[in-house]
Amino acid sequence: MRGPGGLRAVVPLLAASALTAGGCTVDVEPLDxxxxxxxxxxxxxxxxxxxxxxxxxxxxxxxxxxxxxxxxxxxxxxxxxxxRKERRTGAAGKVPDAVILEELRRTAERIAQRLPSATPTVLPTDVDASTNRGLGYRLMLDFGFEEAQWRYLDALWRRESGWNHLAENPRSGAYGIPQSLPATKMAVVGDDWRTNPETQIRWGLAYIAARYGSPQAAWAHSERTGWY
Incomplete structure (x- = not known):
């Protein structure tokens, strides 16, 4: 689901037995x-x-x-x-706020330890530094994930939201780049969670680290179930 500027992205529903697109998975019953x-x-x-x-x-x-x-x-x-029940979509798992904050604290410590000898982050050639993807790549490294994890994080959030920080699933209410469900879970990171892509990405990375351990594991779960 992609939407430029302030436009809200709407997830397309595709006719198939169980398809996922832009963070929305829909079960379509076969002919009875x-x-x-x-x-x-x-x-x-x-x-x-x-x-x-x-x-x-x-x-x-x-x-x-x-x-x-x-x-x-x-x-x-x-x-x-x-x-007949609609499957969950987006970041629908339950992770306590205290665990999210602990992941953020550990990230802050890693950043502080690296600052004296920090070198500019070299982005992949297909990633624009001025975009949400560029921000996401840098923050992923801050969280301690290896560069090899980028392909999974990028694929996951491309499918969920197209990296659009204003993306909202009109059916489930999942919101933002990580498609937090419910959306208000991101408030633990900052009150600006509705409009600030950095707040959303930090919450999403902390959620992935706490629940799955890596973007690769989160992607694998999403592939199996349609949510992560």
Missing amino acids: TSTIGPSAGASAGPSAGSATESSTGSSGTATAGSSTGATARTEGSRARDGQ
């Missing part, structure tokens, strides 16, 4: 053939002869059988309707 009645010749029994015999010799029995079959189909349909 059990609720479609059989042909007229087969509705009363296994053969045309049996159907004629049932209708002329024991109409009450045939009616009861049809009613029982219809009831069974109705109950089965209701059961399937009850099982």
Whole structure:
């Protein structure tokens, strides 16, 4: 989901059995053939002869059988309707605020230790330093993740939000670059979580570190389930 400027990104819904796009995963039920009645010749029994015999010799029995079959189909349909639940999307796991803050504290210590001999970060050639992706790459290194983890973090947040800090899933309410669900979880990092990409990225990296240990593991979970 990408949206320039102040535009809110809307996640497209694709027709498939279980697709994820821009942070929104939707289950599309296959055609339920059990609720479609059989042909007229087969509705009363296994053969045309049996159907004629049932209708002329024991109409009450045939009616009861049809009613029982219809009831069974109705109950089965209701059961399937009850099982239809939209899958979670975005950063939907539960991580206590205290754990998020601890990850941020450790990051601050790493940065402080590195400052005396810090050298400019060399970004990948396809990453613009002035973009949210550029900021995300630098902050990922600050969090202690290896450069090799970038491909997974980039893929994860490209799919979730397109690195758009104003992206919002209109169905679930997941918000921002990491698609925090609920969005207010990011407030533990800063009150400006709605508009500040750095606040969102810091929360997202702390969340990934606390829950999965690495962007690679978070990406693998997202691939399996549609959320992380």
